[in-house]
Amino acid sequence: MGFSFFASLFHGPIAQGSLGYAFDSFRLLVMGSLLEAGRRFFLWLIERFRLQYSITAQFTEGDPTFEWLVMFMTEHKIWRRSRDFRISAKSSMRRWGIRLGAGIAEKDEHVDLVPTYELPHLFRWHGIWIETKRSTSVVTQPPFGGFSPSVINLTMYTLNIKALQEFIEEARLCYLERAKASVILHTATQPNFGPGFVWNSVKRKLRRPISSIVLETGMMESIVGDAREFIEMENWYIDAGIPHRRGYLLYGPPGTGKTSTIHALAGELGMEIFSLSLSAGFVDDAFLQQAASSIPKKAIFLIEDIDCAFGSRDEGDNISGGTGLGSGYMSPPGMGQGSRRSSVTLSGLLNVIDGIGSEEGVLFFATTNHVDHLDSALLRPGRIDRKIHYKLTGKTQAAALFSRFFPAEHVTLLCEVEKGKLDAVEKASRLATLANEFAETIPDYEFSTAELQGFLLSCKRKPEEAVLKAKLWVTQELLERQQKPVRFVNGRQQRTPPDTHPGVEASPANGVGFSGMGGITPTASTSPSDHIAPPTPPQTPSITPKEPKEGSIVDALLSGPV
Ligand SMILES: Nc1ncnc2c1ncn2[C@@H]1O[C@H](COP(=O)(O)OP(=O)(O)OP(=O)(O)O)[C@@H](O)[C@H]1O
Numbered sequence: 263m264g265f266s267f268f269a270s271l272f273h274g275p276i277a278q279g280s281l282g283y284a285f286d287s288f289r290l291l292v293m294g295s296l297l298e299a300g301r302r303f304f305l306w307l308i309e310r311f312r313l314q315y316s317i318t319a320q321f322t323e324g325d326p327t328f329e330w331l332v333m334f335m336t337e338h339k340i341w342r343r344s345r346d347f348r349i350s351a352k353s354s355m356r357r358w359g360i361r362l363g364a365g366i367a368e369k370d371e372h373v374d375l376v377p378t379y380e381l382p383h384l385f386r387w388h389g390i391w392i393e394t395k396r397s398t399s400v401v402t403q404p405p406f407g408g409f410s411p412s413v414i415n416l417t418m419y420t421l422n423i424k425a426l427q428e429f430i431e432e433a434r435l436c437y438l439e440r441a442k443a444s445v446i447l448h449t450a451t452q453p454n455f456g457p458g459f460v461w462n463s464v465k466r467k468l469r470r471p472i473s474s475i476v477l478e479t480g481m482m483e484s485i486v487g488d489a490r491e492f493i494e495m496e497n498w499y500i501d502a503g504i505p506h507r508r509g510y511l512l513y514g515p516p517g518t519g520k521t522s523t524i525h526a527l528a529g530e531l532g533m534e535i536f537s538l539s540l541s542a543g544f545v546d547d548a549f550l551q552q553a554a555s556s557i558p559k560k561a562i563f564l565i566e567d568i569d570c571a572f573g574s575r576d577e578g579d580n581i582s583g584g585t586g587l588g589s590g591y592m593s594p595p596g597m598g599q600g601s602r603r604s605s606v607t608l609s610g611l612l613n614v615i616d617g618i619g620s621e622e623g624v625l626f627f628a629t630t631n632h633v634d635h636l637d638s639a640l641l642r643p644g645r646i647d648r649k650i651h652y653k654l655t656g657k658t659q660a661a662a663l664f665s666r667f668f669p670a671e672h673v674t675l676l677c678e679v680e681k682g683k684l685d686a687v688e689k690a691s692r693l694a695t696l697a698n699e700f701a702e703t704i705p706d707y708e709f710s711t712a713e714l715q716g717f718l719l720s721c722k723r724k725p726e727e728a729v730l731k732a733k734l735w736v737t738q739e740l741l742e743r744q745q746k747p748v749r750f751v752n753g754r755q756q757r758t759p760p761d762t763h764p765g766v767e768a769s770p771a772n773g774v775g776f777s778g779m780g781g782i783t784p785t786a787s788t789s790p791s792d793h794i795a796p797p798t799p800p801q802t803p804s805i806t807p808k809e810p811k812e813g814s815i816v817d818a819l820l821s822g823p824v
Pocket residue numbers: 474475476477514515516517518519520521522523629630631652711712715
């Protein structure tokens with residue numbers, strides 16, 4: 263009866279009357295139930311298949327692997343079938359934009375077309391089907407208010423678990439290859455995202471050749487050589503049982519090339535920079551720990567202006583007691599009691615550098631304008647392995663900077679305008695003479711490279727004009743410094759900085775070798791003991807002796823070959 267009954271449901275004659283309607287309804291009900299059961303069975307089979315014969319993985323935004331995967335999908339044009347994009351004006355922020363090749367040169371493109379990858383994508387990789395789908399960020403509730411990072415769910419239809427590993431490695435290599443042309447700078451800006459999402463801003467900067475950094479002879483080569491050796495000696499560190507990390511402190515006046523050195527080094531070694539400012543309000547010990555532990559191997563961890571966070575433990579009177587900021591917290595000199603720059607404690611930072619949280623294979627860089635404000639515990643070998651002193655510009659550097667600004671191929675000398683082109687050797691020799699004349703005009707160790715760069719920029723492509731104007735510029739700059747009002751911070755005399763640097767204060771000439779404009783540093787709130795003295799009347803610049811110094815500025819000015 264059973265089978266024939268079911269068969270009659272589908273093939274039986276259409277019944278007549280009210281009994282017939284009831285029977286038809288019943289027939290439709292059974293048919294619907296059978297179809298639904300079949301559909302569910304089919305879905306169950308697919309699910310079983312997926313579970314049995316596929317591997318799934320999640321890539322979370324904020325983790326480097328997320329970037330590798332997006333890069334891989336962009337490079338392999340996985341977005342093509344869905345064609346859903348986010349549009350934004352082109353900027354240095356990295357968005358993995360794609361090019362549609364509409365005959366517009368890359369430099370003329372003004373917008374970034376960024377595939378969203380939010381629709382499912384199915385593609386083949388080495389004969390394996392892979393499916394991806396990206397979830398959108400969602401607003402989360404306190405205590406982790408903000409956005410939850412988006413996640414890419416990846417399903418790989420294979421039984422070979424190694425295939426996933428190989429796929430990720432290929433994505434990583436693809437990422438490294440693409441990133442070669444630029445330096446990737448990760449910064450932690452605001453804690454908009456939930457836990458685990460620290461480095462939420464990524465910028466791409468053009469690589470800077472190390473030859474463009476003008477330092478004392480051999481200094482840049484020594485830094486690059488040291489870092490390269492550290493990277494190559496990973497196995498030696500492991501065998502010797504020494505943690506594979508190296509710390510550098512670059513200290514000296516502002517604008518002497520500390521940050522530029524790190525960027526050039528990152529480009530040279532193909533490393534990414536993860537940069538953090540301890541003075542940012544949201545950075546505390548826990549955040550710092552999380553930030554350090556989410557840095558991948560073979561990267562640069564940079565803490566700029568490390569003195570902004572806390573002062574020297576040696577300056578005992580500045581130790582804050584009972585501030586709730588941790589026992590290691592200190593107010594930097596000049597801040598006054600109760601001032602607070604950072605929630606990071608000294609012990610928190612030391613833990614990150616050499617404790618459990620410190621990452622292996624990471625180059626740690628810290629920069630400061632005030633090395634004497636740093637705690638001796640921070641500076642000990644093992645935490646800071648190399649301290650590199652950046653001085654104001656000497657004559658050799660000034661000449662090198664001039665030559666970099668006026669390369670023969672980009673300038674036309676005045677004599678060439680009058681008498682026609684010089685041959686290459688003659689022109690090089692003339693430019694070298696001008697560079698030396700310029701260097702003679704610049705007093706030794708008085709100006710930062712950034713200041714000289716600012717002046718040279720005002721004479722672009724006109725080397726003779728730069729030499730002629732240099733003497734006047736030097737005199738004006740020195741005179742201006744004399745006219746700055748003097749203020750007293752914690753009993754020490756300091757000169758206020760130029761107007762272009764609001765909120766900064768001059769540092770004392772303290773053996774680090776800078777004064778006037780060369781000694782500006784971010785200021786703390788003015789303590790009651792600080793006061794501004796009226797400006798001193800203009801007078802002939804008087805020179806404060808500093809190291810290293812070979813002659814007086816006046817001598818240098820008078821002997822200048824202008
Ligand atoms: N030694 C140098 N060689 C080449 N350029 C330099 C050098 N020093 C400074 N500059 C130029 O000056 C500007 C500021 O340099 P940079 O930010 O590296 O200085 P810094 O020492 O890190 O300053 P701060 O202490 O204020 O952070 C950059 O545009 C850089 O190109």
